[in-house]
Amino acid sequence: MQIAIWFGLALVGALVVTGLLVASQRWHGALSADSQMRGKQKFHARAVPRIGGVGVVAGMLLAAAVAPWWANAVGGDLGLLLLASVPAFAVGLAEDLCKRVRPLWRMLGIMGAAVLAIWLLDAQLKRLGIVHLDTLMQINAIAIVITVFAVAGVSNAVNIIDGYNGLAGGVACLICVGLAYVAWRVGDALVLHASLALLAALLGFLCWNFPRGAIFLGDGGAYFIGFMLAELAVLLLARNPRVSVWYPLVLCAYPVVEVLFSVYRKKFVRGLSPGQPDGAHMHMLIYKRLLRQDAHAHSADIKTRRNARTSIYLWGLAASASLPAMLFWDVDGVLRVLFVTFCLLYVWLYRAIVRFHRPGWLMLSPGTEEGAAPAPDQDER
Numbered sequence: 001m002q003i004a005i006w007f008g009l010a011l012v013g014a015l016v017v018t019g020l021l022v023a024s025q026r027w028h029g030a031l032s033a034d035s036q037m038r039g040k041q042k043f044h045a046r047a048v049p050r051i052g053g054v055g056v057v058a059g060m061l062l063a064a065a066v067a068p069w070w071a072n073a074v075g076g077d078l079g080l081l082l083l084a085s086v087p088a089f090a091v092g093l094a095e096d097l098c099k100r101v102r103p104l105w106r107m108l109g110i111m112g113a114a115v116l117a118i119w120l121l122d123a124q125l126k127r128l129g130i131v132h133l134d135t136l137m138q139i140n141a142i143a144i145v146i147t148v149f150a151v152a153g154v155s156n157a158v159n160i161i162d163g164y165n166g167l168a169g170g171v172a173c174l175i176c177v178g179l180a181y182v183a184w185r186v187g188d189a190l191v192l193h194a195s196l197a198l199l200a201a202l203l204g205f206l207c208w209n210f211p212r213g214a215i216f217l218g219d220g221g222a223y224f225i226g227f228m229l230a231e232l233a234v235l236l237l238a239r240n241p242r243v244s245v246w247y248p249l250v251l252c253a254y255p256v257v258e259v260l261f262s263v264y265r266k267k268f269v270r271g272l273s274p275g276q277p278d279g280a281h282m283h284m285l286i287y288k289r290l291l292r293q294d295a296h297a298h299s300a301d302i303k304t305r306r307n308a309r310t311s312i313y314l315w316g317l318a319a320s321a322s323l324p325a326m327l328f329w330d331v332d333g334v335l336r337v338l339f340v341t342f343c344l345l346y347v348w349l350y351r352a353i354v355r356f357h358r359p360g361w362l363m364l365s366p367g368t369e370e371g372a373a374p375a376p377d378q379d380e381r
Contacts, residue, residue, distance in 0.1 A: 246339060
């Protein structure tokens with residue numbers, strides 16, 4: 001009962017604060033709203049505040065504030081984890097408000113947060129599940145560097161998939177469930193309570209974000225969520241030798257593979273900088289190809305509905321990896337097979353959508369016939 005009340009407080013805290021941000025848009029919209037609706041990665045129909053991460057953080061802070069009464073054993077560590085997240089959240093929020101923070105400074109902010117978590121909580125990877133690499137991980141400097149880059153990678157991966165209403169938030173909820181489940185199985189109170197608090201805060205935010213898109217996570221919210229997920233995964237592995245190193249990787253398979261495939265596509269196929277935005281991420285192709293029956297509609301409601309429906313596809317894709325992983329959280333061999341299978345599934349789906357060979361089971365509603373397909377955009381070639 002106590003943990004249910006604690007969960008409810010985090011949810012209500014995020015719900016109320018996010019709602020207040022939506023209601024007060026006329027006062028802060030000049031700074032917080034994403035009014036630029038033209039661009040390769042813009043798919044919303046109106047100016048929308050990009051500071052939804054503030055609501056998520058508020059829900060987590062409320063959970064940390066009441067933890068001493070209901071979960072005293074984790075209250076202090078949860079507070080330290082939130083303290084460590086400040087640099088990552090701050091650089092993202094600064095970008096949301098000023099829109100002038102260079103990618104390098106944002107990356108340094110996330111890395112600084114990861115270093116802070118190592119110092120405050122010893123949140124450091126000590127094994128990678130590969131014999132020779134595990135030997136190298138005994139060298140503290142190498143372990144720190146790998147941990148910092150892993151945390152930064154997951155944080156940026158969540159930001160990259162944050163393209164449609166409910167997409168990043170829904171995927172993060174799936175990962176939270178997976179982390180909380182295994183934390184419960186191994187008796188890790190900190191990871192369990194923190195995962196549930198983050199899940200509750202995300203649900204409170206999603207009440208405003210999905211399906212209508214009244215507010216977006218923004219870079220601050222995406223970096224904060226990605227940082228928290230990465231750190232909780234690191235803590236779960238560092239504190240519980242029973243948990244397979246492959247388990248967090250399979251839980252996060254969709255955002256991780258999206259980033260890796262994006263780097264490959266840009267660098268080796270198109271000869272571009274991996275940091276240069278394009279319009280060929282999986283979620284963008286689904287929006288433009290699988291849901292193109294409404295592509296020429298100018299109604300804001302239709303565009304918003306099409307935006308939200310895109311997320312449903314990607315929730316299913318993410319769940320295809322995370323849900324089976326929960327059954328085999330301590331079995332390295334099965335988790336390796338699941339990860340490789342997901343990679344193959346991702347590449348197959350991507351190629352099929354690009355070539356307009358859309359599997360019938362992917363169609364939520366009738367679209368145009370294959371022969372009526374428009375020519376690929378330059379970014380998709």
